[in-house]
Amino acid sequence: MADVESVLNHLDSQLEASLERLFGLLEIPSISTDPAYKNDVKRAAEWLVEDLKSIGFDASVRPTEGHPMVVAHHDGQGPHVLFYGHYDVQPVDPLELWNEDPFKPGIKEIGPDHRVITGRGTSDDKGQLMTFVEACRAYKAVHGKLPCKVTILFEGEEESGSPSLIPFLKAHADELKADFALVCDTSMWDRETPAICVGLRGLVGEEVTVKAANRDLHSGYYGGAAANPIRILAKVLAALHDENGGVTIPGFYEGVEETPTEILRSWEALGEDAESFLGPIGLSELAGERGRSALELVWARPTCEFNGISGGYTGEGFKTVIPAEAYAKVSFRLVHSQDPAKIREAFREFVRERIPADCSVEFSPHGGSPAIQLSYDSPIVTTAQAALTEEWGKPALAIAMGGSIPIVGDFQRLLGMESLLVGFGLADDAIHSPNEKYELTSFHKGQRSWARILAALANR
Known part of the structure; x- marks a missing residue:
């Protein structure tokens, strides 16, 4: 624990520097779906490679038929993890609805002790992926090494259908295969409650x-x-x-299969009912299978x-x-x-x-x-839950998601790897919309969370 604490203290002391680095990445308009931004997408990939090299990764830009991949490797003891994120972003249209320039990131106070990072890509997915990079940077600064062997894969086409991803995974399967994958493109339950996604429809x-x-x-x-x-x-x-x-x-x-009773009870304890779930969209009555809760309907049915x-x-x-x-x-x-x-x-x-x-x-x-379903008592899930609970001071929830993240299925099908889905976004981050934001606490405590998770995985 002392080893982890020194890393956490370093992350706290370097928050401002980590924000400056994040802003440098956010300023690059890496819009993958628009050919006009092709050079900017490549520039973002090159930025990430240089940053990863600065902390000892063997990193390179890998060309594809479309936008490039970023692949990086770092030796370490313990399990081998593959961390996945994407550095491309959605278009910003309609531009007139943005309160600030989408590619001039900043910090905005939106309430007492409530600050957010503004700009396109803050939550989806540059801010998220940089939480992991910053955790690795802190380990190198404090201990000169990482607690796990780490491979990083950053994609540049996630927001435009990932046309090059499957061919790339097939061509580089031996290089990319690890004990399991870490995926950061998910959310917390709320600003104070971390979550691990164990199911994707x-x-x-x-x-x-x-x-x-x-x-x-x-x-x-x-x-x-x-x-x-x-x-x-x-x-x-x-x-x-x-x-x-x-x-x-x-x-x-x-x-x-029926969802385990104890999991259903934990979802019921969240207090989400038909009124709270449907009320904001002007509805009040659940339309799916009778006798099931709103969360069960969208997460597990x-x-x-x-x-x-x-x-x-x-x-x-x-x-x-x-x-x-x-x-x-x-x-x-x-x-x-x-x-x-x-x-x-x-x-x-x-x-x-x-x-x-x-x-x-x-x-x-x-x-x-196909759907992705991890066991609710999977060792990597329970290990990460304990680490997140320690960091946030509230039990980390095992939740599911109604949507799909195809890369998770690709990792399982092509590389034989399960994925641990941990992210720090929120439902109101306005991803894909004007005025995207990322909670400053998500960025800061996300770094600390990954530091704890890496240590816990290395010691399990």
Whole structure:
């Protein structure tokens, strides 16, 4: 503990210097989706390489077909960890809605003893990744070494679909494989309560096209006699859920496990109910499976949702037409060991069975990835929980996330590694939006948290 305490004291004394370094990275407009910023994305990668070299990492910019990766290695005793983050950022549009220049970071007082770091990339993900770098810097300054063997992978295309990531992981699998991965692109429960994400829902997307007549029809001349694809599609979509909110596709719940009772109780203790969860968006009643809480529904249960539906005339005014085609976009969020391929085929069969003989249906896939579920009592989870609890003074929660982080599945599938997801963002950080911010306490205590986690992992 004395070794850790000296590192923590060093981090406290160097907070201002670490902020200056962070500002230097934040000032680089590394917008990966816009070709106009290609040189800036490369400049951010080069900035990170030079910074990592300054603390003893063997670091380099690695070219890809798109934006470069940053890879760095540092020897150490104990387990080998791969730390992942991304240095690219979202566009800043609409610029007029920003209160400050998005690429001129600063510190802003927004309440008593409440300061935040402002600017694009502060929370997603430059501020987050630099918490880990600063923890490594402090270990080197105090002890001249790191408590673990560390490999770092910083991506430059996360905000533009990661087109180069899987080819890069496959090509460099032997170099990047470690005992487990550390991923920082997640959040805390609130400003004072740290959290570890142990579950990420998977995703299956399908676009459905129902076709009937060979042209649009006059609804007076053909109405009541000709098949209407909107009616057919609406009936199919309505049949996908039962009266209790469950999904009716045969085999849909295969691989879905019930969340442990003690975990459900810990979620209930957070005080999040239908009113607090839905109230801010103008709703009040849970729409999913009956008898389950809001957090269980979004963290631990699978879903079938309709993301878009169209057909016929949708312009101004009115046109009495029976359309030849109707379309819907349907997505499934998956949990536990649900198989995306099986879910996709079961959905297609469900639809096919409900299409009249003289009509047809076509499908277009849009993504498919399995859920990620760590054991709630995984040794790396419990070790990190203890370290976070020690730092923040409140029990670190084991939570799940309703969305997906594809890199976690890629690490598991391509490198055979589990991931520990620890981040210090907050729901109100306005990532991807104007006026993005990152709590100063998140940046400071995030550094301290990683220092504790590295020490705990080395000693477990």
